[in-house]
Structures are given as structure tokens and as C-alpha cells.
Amino acid sequence: MNRKNLIFLIIIFLTSFLLRIFKVDQYPTLLWDEAALGYNAFSILNTGRDEYGQILPLIFKSFGDYKPGLYIYLTVPFVALLGLNPLSVRLPSILLGSLIPIIFYFLIKEISPKSKYLPYLTAILITFNPYNIHFSRGAWETNILTFELILASYFFFKYLNSKSAKFLLFSSLVFGFTLYTYQAGKMISLLLISTLFILNFKNILKTHLKNFSLFFIFPLIIFSLPIIFGLLFNQNANRLKVVSLSSYPRSESEVQTIINEAGYTDYQIFHNPIIYYIQSLSLRYFNHFSPKFLAFEGDWQSPRHSAPYIGVLLYPSLIFLVIGIFSTFALSSKKERKLSIFFLIWLIIAPIPAALTRDSVQSVRSMSFSLPLIYFASLGITETYKFFETKKIKFLNFLVGFLIFYSYFISFFYYSELYLNHLVKKSPNENLYGYKQAMDYLITNQNSYQNIIFTNFYGQPYIYYLFYSKYSPSKYQSQAFLTESISGDTGQINQIDNIRFDSPNFNSIKETPNTLAIFSYDEILRQGIDQTPDFSEFIPLSPINNISTFYAYQTN
Secondary structure: OHHHHHHHHHHHHHHHHHHHHOOOOOOOOOHHHHHHHHHHHHHHHHHEOOOOOOOOOEEEOOOOOOEEOOOHHHHHHHHHHHHOOOOHHHHHHHHHHHHHHOOOOOHHHHOOOOOOHHHHHHHHHHOOOOOHHHHHHHOOHHHHHHHHHHHHHHHHHHHHHHHOOHHHHHHHHHHHHHHHOOOOOOHHHHHHHHHHHHHOOOHHHHHHHHHHHHHHHHHHHHHHHHHHHHHHHOOOHHHHHHHHHHHHHOHHHHHHHHHHHHOOHHHHOOOOOOHHHHHHHHHHHOOOOOOHHHHHHOOOHHHHOHHHOOOOOHHHHHHHHHEEEEEHHHHHHHHHHHHHHHHHHHHOOOHHHHHEEOOOOOOOOOOHHHHHHHHHHHHEEEEEEEEHHOOOHHHHHHHHHHHHHHHHHHHHHHHHHHHHHHHHHHHHOOOOOHHHHHHHHHHHHHHHHHHEEEOOOOHHHHHHHHHHHHHOOOHHHHOOOOEEEOOOOOOOOOOOEEEEOOOOHHHOOOOOOOOEEEHHHHEEEEHHHHHHHHHHHHEEEEEEEEEEOOEEEEOO
16 A cells, blocks of 8 residues: 555544544433443443343343343443443444445555556545434444445455455354344345455356355354344343334234225235335435435434434535446446445345335434445545546546535535534434433432333433443342333333333322422423423422423422
């Protein structure tokens, strides 16, 4: 590698890192999954057990959603160095997210070494891309998965070019780690491995079959055995059943309405469960290709998964994405075509894990989608610039380059404003704003009250108490009991010491002496407390947008 390329990659990494770590200990607010990852890392560090007392598990029970454990183990050294706080929990994602542009650069170089602009553009675009910034700034396992997929692909192509078996083993090991990183990793890894084999089938069959059996397939089988065992005999698959699209058929009332409109025969031919499933799957799949998701609204299913008023790409990328996809069929170089076909297949398979779930769109489960999107946007810029470059008019080349740069600069500036000023304020409840302030108040005043009730309206309040109080893991393990959900979804912890996690009823609480109750804003409205004189006695704990997401009420 020459000096210029090295300096470029150092600048890209530092830029990526600064964008991802800027005020990350304060913004955005810590989500309950992040708190769970951090506290379990804290528990492993201090006791060698998870919050439920299991010794070094591969899969963590957590809320009953059974989290793959790799992120937790990656977090342990940062918690050891920096203590239990949002920064230490998010640092694994920040660091690996900052490395994605670097690995992307090397992958493009490995497959198509003569590409002039493409490796640099992909690294630059993914550094500033909203999709990747958003999930790199939080403790998101899907961001680690995206890093693993691009790294494993790089090692795979590195082996094909170098014939060194160590790179094949590295690829297999990284693919194996995806199984313990994120639930969606199981499917997308299988699809991506299949893609790599299909694209290189002749090469593998002729010269590398023994190496692939020994250094790739065999390690993957070893990695898969605990996962297969867990899916077959443990509760690890419960969460998958809950979020699976197949678990949500048409309601009986909707079926009856269709039958009443056209008869049972019409229902069996045109509206039967198989057709309904195919329609639902197709809708969810193609939602990920819609301009609404890509450029204008992002993940509309969950506001915490993207900045408001903008999609997962910067606006100019939507235009260049289309140009890049169509340019694939006009590429003259064989290696460039192979590179584009690889990412075209990745573009097609990436939304499948998300489409198979209940949500109409899901940027978390489809995050590896960002890689082919950025690749084709970069290809679109490259081919556009090449087109004007052939005109051999220097001023025109400069003008095109300036307009591309300026459009991206304005778009990124706009995204930054939306992310920093509107993400949490627009949807404070969805972003779980106020848990830290409410828990700080509770921890400070805990010893002054005999009874404490903390609302469970926003979900999983116990994990924030454990996280912010740095509650002794060995002490908690002896009393940890998860009340399982009847539906198989996430359960809840009902009590720790003298703190009960429940929906507080004001009428009964105000008659109970020596009690501290933390209400959610929604409970204040639902119980009509804001319409009574008693509301003046409530203490707003987390003011935002002229409301407070949490209120405290104390009796004598």
C-alpha cells in the first residue's frame, strides 16, 4: 500500500470514529437492549455469570428474547476499563462501525484491483451514510453483524486471489461469529455464503474443494452445533416465533368479512392463507426498496431506528443508486461485472430476514442492506463522472465533481441537524427518553421510602435500575425471576428489593403512606391526574417538549 492510500484510510477511520463517538455518552438516549447488554457484561466481568446466574452462556436470556452473546463479551473489556456507562457499552459498535469503510475499501480492491474511484467513494459514502452512522452510535448487534459480513467476504475473496488457506479459515471463523452476534445473522450469513459459492463455483470445484471442506465448511459446522441444539431443545427460538410473519395470520373477523363479501369459494381461491402470506411477505420486502424508506422517511415502523424526515441514505445517493444499478449491465471489465453481480445479489437477499418478520419495514434486521446500497450509489457517481470525463472539458469535469460534492455536503448537514435536534424530541417516548433522570431520582431517594412503584409503561424499567445503580450482580442473581409472557414475547421483572415495577394507580397510592411512585406521562393522561389539583404535587423528572416523560409522586 502506498503512502497516499494509507493517509486516506487513516483520515477515513478518524472521521468515521469522530462522527460516531461525538456526544455518544449523552445522545441518543440509552435503550433497554443497550442497558441489558451493558449490565450483563458488568455481571460477567464481576461474577463470570449473566444476570440469571448462568456461567458464561453463549445465548443470554435477558428479557426472554435470548440475545446472542458476542456483543456482551466484546463489551466486557470496555466496562472493565471505563466502568458501566453508555460510552463503554457503545464503544464496540463505534469502533467496528468505524472500520466498516476500511474493510469495504479493501474488499473492492480485492475483487476489482483496477477500479480507479470506486474503493475511495465507497469508503467515503459509508462514512457519512445515515444508515451506518445511526447504528454505529448505539450498542446495536446488527452493526457488528454488518462488519462481520463485509470482513468475512473480504477474507473469502482474499483466499481466491492468494490461495492461502488461512484466509479461508478466517472467513469461516468470522461467518461463524455471525451466528452469535444477531438473530438475523443466521439467515443472511447462509444466503451470503451461498452467493459466494455460486459466484465462484467453477473455481472452487476445480482447485479448492479440499480446502473448502477442511477450512471453511467444517469450522462452520462446529460453530452451528450449539445454535442448532438451542433452536431444537431450548427456548432460544421463542422470540423468533413471536416476530415471525407466519405467526400473524388474518384475524377471524377479517376472514369472515371476505367470505361474506364474495363467498367461501372466492376466499379459498383468491384470499387463502398462502396468498395472504405471499402478499404480506412481498409488501415487507419491497418496502425496503421504496423511496420512502431509502430517502424520505426511513424506518417508519419504529422512530428510534432512524432520524426523522429523512431516509437511510443521503438524498443524492438515491439518484446515483439507480444509475449504479443500471450501469452494472454496461460494465466492460470482467472483474468489475463480478463485483457488481456480487453486490446485486447482496442487494436482493439483504431485506429477506426483515421481510419474514411482522414489521412492515425493519431497518435493524436488514442493516447489511446498507453495503450494496452504498456500493451502487458509489458506482453511479463513478459512471456519471466517467461520462463527463470523456467529454474532455476540464471545466465540465470540475463542475460535475463540485455539484456532487456540494449536494452531498448539504444533504449530510441537513441529516445531522435532524439527527441531533429532532430524533429524540420528536418521539421521546419511542426513544425511551427520561429513564436516566427518573432512575437517578429514584436511586437518590430510595432509602427514604418504604414502598416504591416504578412504572413499566415504557417497558423493562428494571434493567435501567440495575444499570444506573450498578447493582451488585451476585446480589441480583439470587432474586432474578423473569415473569414469562404468555405470548412468548419478552417477559418482565416485577420487583427488586423494595421497588415494584408496575403501573401505579394514583387513587390507591395517595392513601398509602411512605410511598414513592414514578408515573409515565401517558399514565398521567389516562388516569386524568393532569385534570386534578393533585397534579401540582407531581415532580417532572424528565422535561422535554413541554411535557415530562416521567413524574414522581411522594406520600408522607
